[in-house]
Amino acid sequence: MKTLRHNTALSSCARPLMAVAGLGLLVLMTGCSDSPRTPAPGVAAATTSANLPAAGEQIKPQPAKPSPSGAGQETAATLAPPKSPRTHDELRVQAAHRLVAANPQQSYMGAVPEILLAIPVLEVDLNRDGSIKRIVVLRRPRQEPGTVQLAIDAVHRAAPFGDLSRLPAPWKFTETFLFNDERRFKPRTLD
Template identity: 55%
Template sequence: MRFTEPRRWLAAAVAAASAAITGCGTKPPAPTPTLPPGAVTPSQATPLPPARDWDEYRRRAAERLVEANPERSYLGPVPEPLLAIPVLEIELEHDGNVRQVRVMRVPSQAKDTTQLAIDAVRRAAPFGDVSKLPRPWKFVEVFLFDDERRFKPRTLDD
């Protein structure tokens, strides 16, 4: 069969695709819901108590990073050698929402881990009120990635 008109070709393609999907007896996979940047997940609904200093705040933020990214993080011993070590500076609004993320170090290999770290930060926000802490309202986190592209915040590596 020859299709000389674009409409006929498009209609035939849509009909064939529809028949293929329904003929298989399977449904197409449902889209995975994604949260917009800054959206609050159920684990983040409870605000963190105010931190006394930046060291305490960084520790709580690192714990929040792991809590918000359970399948993308680890807490055990750091493997040798590490796959990648991106470093981010996270600038905050007074309420702990992320204002800006600056990349301080891009690893020489597995450069994609930098974006994985940025995405993890955005998923974990907000990090808690910083209005009582001294300015500038920012902190640096080092992400220790293993071969499975899971991270551990350096702050939690005792």
């Protein structure tokens, strides 16, 4: 009985000490963290998390909006017509190459840095003709939520992905976007 009371007394004394220690650790970690990341020059500010899709949320395709300078139209004109993939793996690789080709200013092909800015993951569901049916966000990074919209826009610029009628359904692929500090991505498929 005496031992039980002794342990209870210790735990009631230890609770405030643990709370203070936890608070001290939190303050220490906050002081040691990196300064907030700023977008690279020429990159739009991050989208607020209030208007981004939640993880697992489906995004309906939207028609491409022409840019005021016409730069988006030039990119679409230089993109080669997609081939009809014979396998789902071929679809995934072709889609990754199209993502880079359609987004030369927003992508990189060099070595992936050890520390990445963000890693959003999208599942792209396609129609028989290779157009986008819907996009599902499988992973949304907490530190840079704006990269999710950058990845979604990149997928829309890369569409269509070829005639898929010879492939068995479902016609979809998953891509992981490896964003560096300059807010440029590399598809994980090409790493």
